[in-house]
């Protein structure tokens with residue numbers, strides 16, 4: 001109990017009935033009026049929960065299920081020996097069958113959409129081709145290095161390094177680098193990267209030079225004019241952004257492109273474009289009479305996109321933050337206030353666009369950016385989202401700006417973890 005006797009303290013153990021699965025990979029339980037966020041359990045289970053953290057004001061408590069007293073039918077023997085209470089923090093759902101993982105994640109997407117966008121959605125989490133029943137898929141792993149130079153993976157919500165033999169969700173090519181079997185004196189971390197278009201590399205952090213890796217994407221989708229095939233190679237910094245599941249880039253590209261049905265001659269915005277995955281497909285779709293304006297804040301990604309897409313002739317890569325270029329305030333989500341700095345709208349962004357693709361980071365685009373996107377008057381928007389709560393908040397902003405959700409798909413691009421990727425399409429409410 002806490003010193004005042006009014007609640008739970010770190011280390012306390014209590015038996016709880018577990019109810020819902022929540023966004024973030026934990027389940028909800030209650031004890032004497034306190035809400036517990038319990039990891040390593042499942043809805044319907046009765047477990048002994050050990051308190052690991054108490055939130056400010058004791059309003060919520062984090063805990064690990066250290067003993068299962070009534071197990072869910074969805075529970076399986078975890079394939080990874082390094083996962084579990086007090087162990088590696090990389091995976092949340094090793095103890096859950098793959099089917100159930102996808103059902104739970106679909107429930108999170110539905111719940112976030114209902115709570116934050118007031119929308120009832122019917123969504124399933126679809127598998128992404130390229131993993132081994134949820135294992136051996138991660139093409140990029142950041143190993144942490146401890147003070148003695150040993151590489152491992154971080155304990156949940158800790159800087160402590162767990163000395164794993166290998167990561168069960170990493171690809172064989174990442175494992176073959178044997179990062180955990182070597183000494184890394186002076187390093188803080190080692191990034192193991194196994195790209196689809198070349199050999200795997202281990203990159204020491206901090207380090208002098210970050211190598212470039214090649215990623216190959218080949219996919220197809222239906223269009224009004226018949227099937228479209230797309231194949232291209234992308235040069236990416238080994239520490240720059242690229243999807244980590246081997247099937248993710250192709251799957252998201254096809255899922256975003258098909259409902260957009262981009263037409264020759266159209267003007268398209270690709271916001272948060274990275275090295276230009278969507279921009280290059282959009283360039284082919286709009287053809288020589290069309291135009292793609294691609295926006296990216298990371299300088300290295302901008303340089304690569306500019307170099308690699310310039311030969312296409314109809315793509316302009318604009319460097320900068322999307323919010324700054326639209327001339328809308330930057331939102332500091334943690335304090336819920338806007339920063340005072342507000343630049344003017346950049347002339348590099350067109351006033352109108354036929355189609356917009358957005359693929360923002362976890363925080364989402366934010367209401368002000370969504371309003372600015374809607375103000376360009378697109379006939380269709382594709383939104384690729386790695387956080388369902390951010391997507392739901394931005395969906396609410398699209399609805400308020402006169403758009404409706406036309407379709408929503410969700411993908412299991414991060415099996416064994418709570419993460420889920422969504423691809424949403426918006427069209428004007430009257431369309």
Ligand SMILES: C[S@@+](CC[C@H](N)C(=O)[O-])C[C@H]1O[C@@H](n2cnc3c(N)ncnc32)[C@H](O)[C@@H]1O
Nearest residue numbers: 241272273274277296297298321322359360361
């Ligand atoms: C999820 S990634 C998507 C990249 C790309 N669409 C892809 O599929 O490879 C998000 C990208 O947004 C960039 N980014 C983050 N915040 C940004 C901002 N405020 N304005 C522009 N780009 C931003 C990141 O550097 C990153 O490349």
